[in-house]
Amino acid sequence: MTEAPVIEEKRVFMTGNEVVAWAALAAGADIMYGYPITPQNEVMHYWSRLAPRYGRNFLQTEDELSAGFATTGGVMAGSKAFTATAGSGSVLMQEPMAMAEMMRLPTVTVVQQRGGPSTATVIYSQQEVTLTTMGGNGEGIRVVYSTAGHQDLYDYTIKAFNIAWKYRFPTFVLGDGYQAKMREPLTIYDPERRGIKLLQPDPFVGGEGEPGRDRPPAQYRNTYNLEEELYEKIMSDMREFEENSADIAEYESRHTEDAELVIIAHGIVFRAVREAVDNLRRQSLSVGAFRPVTLRPLPGGQIKELAARVKKILVVESAYGQIARLVKEKVCGAACEIYSMFKPGIGIAAAEVEMRAKEILAKQ
């Protein structure tokens, strides 16, 4: 058993990657497996410095496939194991995470989005939404939190471990290059002292006694012989996923009650939207903001309810319609008009959102 770090509740000023390392430590993560890719490298840098001080482990693997699969091995051994990646590393990471979906392994993966497709930029984007929510060759049986800054990164990285081990769905924390590299203040804390109970991992393999004599062997597979066999398995997982979706889904909304136009954005872009909406409200314009915190499962009920009530919805993202596609699926059938502001691979400033919102409000 590892020694618990004493994390005094205090305000700190650090980069997002450092925040992730501290949060993983606070969450009781036992081991990280990783492979270098910008902009997540410093998660490994900080973790590999912190880990030995608290009896935690780190392994740098030969690629992201290995990092992801080693994470599944760590989880099966009964460790809180995690990895972090970005961009084309995220693409490779889908193979192990598809296995984690199938075998219901509580992996935690932090994704710091960079530009895409291909190598693109090392800087920033929101272009890994489709990949992170639905990247495997299956049904997206996973939980994805999209963070909007350092307090979120800390809170949701801790939460990701608990949610993963509670539901046994692979869980992702979706950040981006801005959050990875920027510094801003946040409060770090020991979750247990705040009354957040940290779930203890149970080993999948290597339990007490001799298999076949003292207990049945614990045997796991991801291959099925028959269509019917697979169908039963997936339907049962999907039922469980859907039954728990309302409990897992999280969102934030601002001034949506009386709004004519609601702007939907996730992650760091929501901060530009929030700022824009506050400015527009000061100009007495009836605009609201809505942010899905979980992109999978999406807070579908709230989005449907919004769409039934408001006249106009504007979706803003640093991608060409990735969150919009998810939102539209929920909105489908509602009478509201849907507008978009797609800026793939580039940051969005509040002033731009404000201009676009005014344009839309002016339309009859």
Next chain:
Amino acid sequence: MPETTTRMVLAGEGGQGVQAIAEILAEAANEEGRQALYIPNFGVEQRGGVSVAFLQISDHAIGSPKFLKGDIVAALSERAVHRTATYAGPETIFIYDSAMEGVEDDLPKDAARVIPVPAMEVAKEEFHPRVYNMVIMGALVGATAVVTLDQAKAAIEKRLGYKFEKKPQLRDLNFKALERGIEMGRGAEGGIN
């Protein structure tokens, strides 16, 4: 709610210390209990190229790390003048090092104020070229009063204290350079406009 966010863009050549300036200012503001958001630019290359730092300091939660126009834009090299042109708007105070020659035509035309600061000259003649970034930081603090002198000093102490321990005269040199910069930033009158 009044507009209380100060947005700054600092750009220069690698080694001119723009990232350090931004980081120290951000930490100084944070220590005051204010909100600060600092983000370095970064491209594929690890070295070389123009180094740009984006910094926001506010009394309220800061929105997007990205902004269109800075309240203060400082360019310390010719390439930096070009790189930062897009961030200068009608409300921007644009600061550049007057040691640069032949950049006059490229300076922003519609900025609120364009301030030449002889930071390189002052650093060389009065102090030491290595405290150039302290002079620049002082000029920024002088022009904006975005953090107090004491907080700026405390943040410098936090960052360079280990060096000052070994060579106490360095502390004096850095603080004097900072104060000289503040003087220049306060006293500077807008050139063009």
Next chain:
Amino acid sequence: MQPVPAMPKSWRLDNKPHKFCPGCGHGLILKCLGKAIDELEIQSRVVYGCDIGCSLLSWDLFNLDAVQTHHGRTTPVMAGMKRARPELICIAYMGDGGGYSIGVQHLVGAAMRNEKITVIVANNTQYAMTGGQMAPTTLPGQKTETSPYGRDAETTGLPFRGAEMIAAIVPEGAYVARGSISHLTQLTRFLKKALKNQIDGHGFSFVEALSACPTNWRTDAARTWEFVEKDMAEHFKRGEIKIPGKKEAVTDA
């Protein structure tokens, strides 16, 4: 009533006969592995990982905790598991496609880092489960579904000597050997030594086992054995290639 063949204690009896084709080499290799586990009395500490390809059919063959992974990825799963819980004895079992082609970077990575796991590669010179395609181990001139005129060394290379490659890159403490289903006592000994190497914490251990696939080779019993004992043996030498503490490579031990 048919007589029940002797099976290792560590095998599960409730789901036998196993699912391999008649004449398949996997059953023989895994019987040797079972015996090695029995003799070392480690049944309650072993976690058995198997790959994609025919090896996956062994996911519930043993009375061992087990995980069936993806093609080529058993090595990192077991390396990750071992790192998290070093007291477990982690075995990664795969075919030559998984080990030497799609998963070769994992094999190299694990070997280089001297991961304290045991990797076993069954070499039957082709991809069996997918219907007999050419593999890195296919012999020159050998006909497969993707080398229907015989493997042309000029355009597709020569049989890949995985054990020799591993031996060349492992640090001190690793154990590397190649056995064959034609010499079961020797194969069992190699597997036992490989596991012992992991138990003793010396380093990486690796055993390649020459295997047979009469289904895809389209060979009768006599030709199957001839292929293993003569054709394959010409390219793949049996023996211990790397033993901790010993400088010289030993072949045909």
